[in-house]
Amino acid sequence: MQSIPLKLILVYIYIILFSASNALCSQLNNLRCPIEPTELATPKFNSEYNGDIIYFCCSECVSLFEESPEIYSKSIQEIKSNKNLETEKTFIQKIIDTTWNLFFQFPGSFSAILILFICLILKKFPFAKWVLKNSWKSILIIALIFDLFYTHLVHKESTKTNSLVEELHSTTFLEYGEPLIPSISKLPASIKKTYYRGNDERNPGLYNGGNYRTAEFTIDLCNSSNDTIGYDSVVNYNNLFLRVTISKTPNTSNHFWSKKKMSNIYVTANSEKFHWSKNRLSDATNLYKIDSKNEWQFKYPLKSFSVGNENKLIKGIIYLCEKRYNQNNSLIGGRFHYAFQFDLKIISNEISNTSDLWMGPLYRKRSLRIWEIPESEWLSTDPIPINQMNDINKDPILIGIDEKD
Known part of the structure; x- marks a missing residue:
């Protein structure tokens, strides 16, 4: 009877060694496409870089990618970084x-094997001897x-969580990491910037094919x-706001x-x-409407x-998000839309002219390739x-109004 648990333990150790040796010999490649992070990569489509x-x-x-590989350098560096971390082990x-x-x-099976292994080591003791002789089958069955x-349960919870992440965030966390960090600004340092938001639908029935400003x-x-604060303003860091x-x-x-x-x-x-x-x-802060505008x-x-x-030194990121509701009108979470990043230096109570702030997008629909x-x-x-x-198109599908909205 004692030899059977020993064989199981040896098989388990063999599986570990086999898995580790495979990991040691195998070349780690990216699992997701660096262009479309929501899609799984396949060996059929590849390029050398x-x-x-x-x-x-x-x-x-x-x-x-082959037309302009430098655009995707961030994704490639992450792939190489993950590969280096793995091969260095x-x-x-x-x-x-x-x-x-x-x-x-497999916590049950792992614990059962561990218990039997300990009993095997301590087999001279009556209790360990009794377990090895009479209870090893029951232990393994219960563990299984x-x-x-x-x-x-883990799969059910994981599926539920992944479904919620997909519904709320789409590719956001795949593209921008955890914590979310927007793209670095390539503009000259400035503490006042204006960004233009474009329409994200394209159709010949829309003005300019859909390429027009919305905000x-x-x-x-x-x-x-x-009161606006500029580079030459005297500032108290306790009374400083991003607007x-x-x-x-x-x-x-x-x-x-709409108000809603x-x-x-x-x-x-x-x-x-x-x-x-x-x-x-x-810290959730709401927007307020400026009168008559x-x-x-x-x-x-x-x-x-x-x-x-x-x-x-005042440095950080804040996020503009939207509350999202399910079909039962229950609040399920917040969707990240934009990030506002700031890198400010206050020297002698004045904002340094090297201070900078900028914004970047965090959410693009899966269809927005x-x-x-x-x-x-x-x-x-x-x-x-x-x-x-002037005659704004009223077709909800054409201008991208989701029925759930």
């Missing part, structure tokens, strides 16, 4: 990693049943009295600017995935981001054409 084989989801992505480290993963995947239920974002600094003004562009649909829609917009420094459900927000504004205090004594609508037509510091058609 600086000695590495990069895999893609389709031939179109391969062509896009020793054989023993990979065995430990594999064992650790097996424990969380436990693992069946455990894996079912403007003006980002700058102010104090609690809403963002959002303006509705003429001849755009009122649907996206705008009341669901909020700003926070929290970049967790599940606002309002798993992650409670203590098609403009909305928010001010977010920057005091909590400051470090230093006499001279202050990068080669169909480049980012320069979607969010840009260069003006995007204003819709000159």
